[in-house]
């Protein structure tokens with residue numbers, strides 16, 4: 001599988017060893033990030049980096065691992081519960097005038113939303129390369145105001161579980 005290098009700038013100690021070993025100059029980029037276009041994925045920079053700041057990642061994301069229907073059902077059930085909790089908390093937030101309570105409800109909503117997003121991902125939704133995301137974008141395309149942006153996303157996001165696309 002073809003790969004390219006990714007630099008974690010938080011770990012990088014700027015000793016420039018990766019620039020020294022890189023055969024294409026891809027590691028020497030003004031943005032601080034490795035240039036995707038010129039990186040050939042040889043991995044020399046990752047091996048040379050003393051800070052473990054460089055990771056090799058696949059050029060294309062692998063298809064999502066299939067889940068058993070029972071697992072999807074259980075995750076979807078948990079997701080629906082999270083949505084209900086968020087709705088309830090939003091209702092409480094709208095009703096209160098007390099600042100501390102507002103802060104508390106906002107924190108709970110945020111936490112529930114993060115968990116809901118994880119559940120949605122695990123249940124097979126919201127992965128950009130999934131067929132269900134593709135289907136959703138096709139539906140949203142009817143919105144004239146967003147048509148252009150959605151068209152761009154459809155071009156960029158290559159569906160990698162094509163056998164499941166129902167459109």
Ligand code: SF4
Pocket residue numbers: 004005021022023024025026027034038039040041042043044045046
């Ligand atoms: S993987 Fe190879 S080509 Fe890409 S940045 Fe690292 S050393 Fe350069």
Ligand code: SF4
Pocket residue numbers: 007011012013014015016017018019048049050051052053054
């Ligand atoms: S070798 Fe690692 S620590 Fe050094 S500049 Fe490159 S990414 Fe940063």
